[in-house]
Amino acid sequence: MLRIEQLSHSFRNGDEITPVLQHIDFQVAKGSMVALLGSSGSGKSTLLNLMAGLMKPTEGNIYINEHNIVKMNENQLAEFRRAHIGFIFQAYELIPNLTVIENVELPFVFQGVSPRKRREKAQHLLEQVGLPDKGKMFVSQLSGGQQQRVSIARSLITEPSVIFADEPTGNLDTKTEDEVISILKQLNKKMNTTFVIVTHEREVAEHTERVLTLKDGRLIEDAVTTSAQAAGSGIGGVHT
Amino acid sequence: MRFGDYIRLSFDQLRRRKVVTILCALGISIGCAAIVVAMSIGESAAKYSEMQMSRWFKLDEITVSPQSTGQSGDPSAKSEIDEGSLLTSQKLELIRTFPHVQAAAPMQEIGGFQTKLTNGTTSYVQVIATDLNSLQAFGHQMRLGAVSDLPQTVIANFGATFGYVDDKARQALYDKLRLNPYDDEVYKQLENLDRLPANLYQQSIQFVQYDQQSGREYLSPPLRVAGVMKKPDSQTDNMAMNQKIMYVSLETAEWLRKQPGFRPIESDSSANMVSTTVEHYPLVTVKVDSQDNVKQVESKIKQLRLNAMHNLEQKERLKEEFAMMRTIALGIGLFILFIASISIVVAMTMSTYQRRRQIGIMKVLGANLRQIRNMFIIEATLIGLLGGIMGVIFSHWIIWGINGLVLSSGAEASEVLFIAPWIIPLGMFFAIITGILAGLYPAINASRTDALTAIRRD
Numbered sequence: 001m002l003r004i005e006q007l008s009h010s011f012r013n014g015d016e017i018t019p020v021l022q023h024i025d026f027q028v029a030k031g032s033m034v035a036l037l038g039s040s041g042s043g044k045s046t047l048l049n050l051m052a053g054l055m056k057p058t059e060g061n062i063y064i065n066e067h068n069i070v071k072m073n074e075n076q077l078a079e080f081r082r083a084h085i086g087f088i089f090q091a092y093e094l095i096p097n098l099t100v101i102e103n104v105e106l107p108f109v110f111q112g113v114s115p116r117k118r119r120e121k122a123q124h125l126l127e128q129v130g131l132p133d134k135g136k137m138f139v140s141q142l143s144g145g146q147q148q149r150v151s152i153a154r155s156l157i158t159e160p161s162v163i164f165a166d167e168p169t170g171n172l173d174t175k176t177e178d179e180v181i182s183i184l185k186q187l188n189k190k191m192n193t194t195f196v197i198v199t200h201e202r203e204v205a206e207h208t209e210r211v212l213t214l215k216d217g218r219l220i221e222d223a224v225t226t227s228a229q230a231a232g233s234g235i236g237g238v239h240t
Numbered sequence: 241m242r243f244g245d246y247i248r249l250s251f252d253q254l255r256r257r258k259v260v261t262i263l264c265a266l267g268i269s270i271g272c273a274a275i276v277v278a279m280s281i282g283e284s285a286a287k288y289s290e291m292q293m294s295r296w297f298k299l300d301e302i303t304v305s306p307q308s309t310g311q312s313g314d315p316s317a318k319s320e321i322d323e324g325s326l327l328t329s330q331k332l333e334l335i336r337t338f339p340h341v342q343a344a345a346p347m348q349e350i351g352g353f354q355t356k357l358t359n360g361t362t363s364y365v366q367v368i369a370t371d372l373n374s375l376q377a378f379g380h381q382m383r384l385g386a387v388s389d390l391p392q393t394v395i396a397n398f399g400a401t402f403g404y405v406d407d408k409a410r411q412a413l414y415d416k417l418r419l420n421p422y423d424d425e426v427y428k429q430l431e432n433l434d435r436l437p438a439n440l441y442q443q444s445i446q447f448v449q450y451d452q453q454s455g456r457e458y459l460s461p462p463l464r465v466a467g468v469m470k471k472p473d474s475q476t477d478n479m480a481m482n483q484k485i486m487y488v489s490l491e492t493a494e495w496l497r498k499q500p501g502f503r504p505i506e507s508d509s510s511a512n513m514v515s516t517t518v519e520h521y522p523l524v525t526v527k528v529d530s531q532d533n534v535k536q537v538e539s540k541i542k543q544l545r546l547n548a549m550h551n552l553e554q555k556e557r558l559k560e561e562f563a564m565m566r567t568i569a570l571g572i573g574l575f576i577l578f579i580a581s582i583s584i585v586v587a588m589t590m591s592t593y594q595r596r597r598q599i600g601i602m603k604v605l606g607a608n609l610r611q612i613r614n615m616f617i618i619e620a621t622l623i624g625l626l627g628g629i630m631g632v633i634f635s636h637w638i639i640w641g642i643n644g645l646v647l648s649s650g651a652e653a654s655e656v657l658f659i660a661p662w663i664i665p666l667g668m669f670f671a672i673i674t675g676i677l678a679g680l681y682p683a684i685n686a687s688r689t690d691a692l693t694a695i696r697r698d
Contacts, residue, residue, distance in 0.1 A: 054692040055692055081605070082606025087604050095601070097253070097256050109242075
């Protein structure tokens with residue numbers, strides 16, 4: 001579903017070249033939930049941006065559903081993101097002048113879906129994330145946890161192949177963090193959507209099936225989590 | 241992305257930034273109002289001048305004269321008459337058969353005469369000799385009586401029935417004026433005298449002719465007023481009262497000329513007319529069914545080796561002058577709009593920077609370059625539309641205010657300004673176009689926003 005091949009990326013600052021990612025290789029199967037774990041500066045956010053097509057790598061290929069997004073131009077990437085990729089941001093990134101339900105509908109607006117159909121779907125997703133009666137409110141009237149749930153609902157509306165979540169619990173307290181993780185896990189199982197979660201917290205990563213650990217731009221570990229082992233799921237092995 | 245969604249999202253943005261939106265729209269509205277008001281003043285002035293022209297000049301009539309007549313005033317021209325270029329009765333008959341010709345008749349001014357009624361009151365009229373039976377075809381309608389075939393009859397127009405005053409009374413007022421030329425009261429009294437109506441129908445009148453050399457006064461034999469015309473619809477009362485005309489038949493004109501002391505006092509051509517009624521005419525007036533066909537009839541007349549003159553050229557010259565005036569007015573309005581457009585460019589560019597993060601999110605969620613660009617262009621278009629609507633409202637207030645001032649200064653209702661229906665869409669068009677053009681740069685700028693840079697939080 002998601003295949004990364006020999007991915008490298010470096011930033012140029014004048015004559016100085018700083019490598020950020022070096023020869024990353026891994027695959028993520030459809031419907032799995034994977035964490036990208038690493039401390040600050042490890043290159044995990046850069047990897048996420050590359051996989052989402054927001055940046056072009058210096059070297060390597062990124063395949064999503066067998067489409068190499070490295071070869072796509074900006075408009076093709078926009079179309080591809082619209083159809084195949086969902087995003088969950090650390091700071092939710094909802095549009096403040098739109099209502100909750102309008103925010104959830106937004107990716108469908110860019111797809112030109114009819115207002116009736118997108119309203120039905122958005123309402124259904126709000127029910128899924130436990131906010132069935134908040135549709136008409138503005139996002140500023142919601143708590144941080146509720147806003148992140150709206151963001152999750154928004155990421156799911158186009159039924160994407162993969163959802164990239166960048167520190168989805170980074171702005172939340174522990175209790176809300178657990179709630180959001182629980183919702184993500186439920187949706188992962190229920191909708192069979194692939195989740196790639198970027199986090200610097202091992203506790204959060206432990207909720208997923210598999211943890212890819214990055215350090216200094218290299219993938220140093222690819223391990224199945226204890227929770228996944230307990231559940232009997234499958235991908236293992238450690239890369240160094 | 242659906243058009244309705246573009247409108248909704250753009251409208252939301254404008255609603256969020258009310259003050260900036262209103263200020264931008266205000267700038268556009270001033271430009272739009274300037275265009276509408278300037279164009280309306282030009283249009284009203286053009287319409288007023290056209291109306292005045294139609295009142296004073298017949299625009300659907302052609303004056304025909306022979307090519308070799310002594311119109312130039314050169315008496316020797318008579319001896320060089322080429323018979324083929326004369327305006328003969330056969331040619332007149334032929335002109336009457338031309339398409340679009342409603343009437344054609346000799347129509348010649350005999351001159352201005354003092355007119356005396358049996359009660360001794362007098363007034364002044366112009367006397368025109370023509371084929372009286374053609375008057376109705378020339379658009380004159382009778383109020384009283386009818387055209388008569390009998391000799392020594394006249395037809396008076398509406399204006400010729402006013403202003404019959406006793407000579408002594410008039411003279412007394414003139415004497416007062418001589419003593420005090422600034423006496424408004426006397427002017428008013430004289431004006432009122434000129435507006436006194438007289439019942440001329442079936443009355444006997446006499447024309448008075450003065451011989452300037454001997455100082456002697458000649459009175460014509462009595463003539464009977466066989467008919468009185470209606471006031472033409474296109475003329476105001478004031479205009480009609482000042483146009484005092486009596487029509488006589490060609491035969492009556494001939495008879496009049498033979499009276500002791502009487503002779504046509506105008507040009508030699510008039511003399512020609514009276515003496516050669518049967519053979520040829522110095523002047524014939526042709527009425528055409530529409531102004532649009534005047535040139536076509538004119539060219540056919542010219543093919544008969546005749547001179548043809550009409551007033552359309554004056555109208556066209558006037559039109560050209562007003563077209564230039566309109567262009568200048570439009571230019572002023574467009575300049576103001578251009579200045580206003582700068583405010584939109586600035587406001588929208590500012591807004592682009594303020595909304596970089598939002599644009600980035602939209603791009604991450606799948607909005608492409610075109611969609612982002614269109615959102616900003618539609619926003620700018622909505623500002624243009626709003627400015628246009630405000631501009632049209634302002635321009636109505638301005639015109640209403642100017643008209644209030646004009647009317648309070650005693651002007652006629654026909655002199656007020658109006659906004660022609662075609663000016664409003666024109667003003668709106670320029671306002672919207674200004675919005676779109678001003679929105680282009682910010683829109684392109686916004687669409688080029690790098691999504692990653694925009695959403696990054698440092």
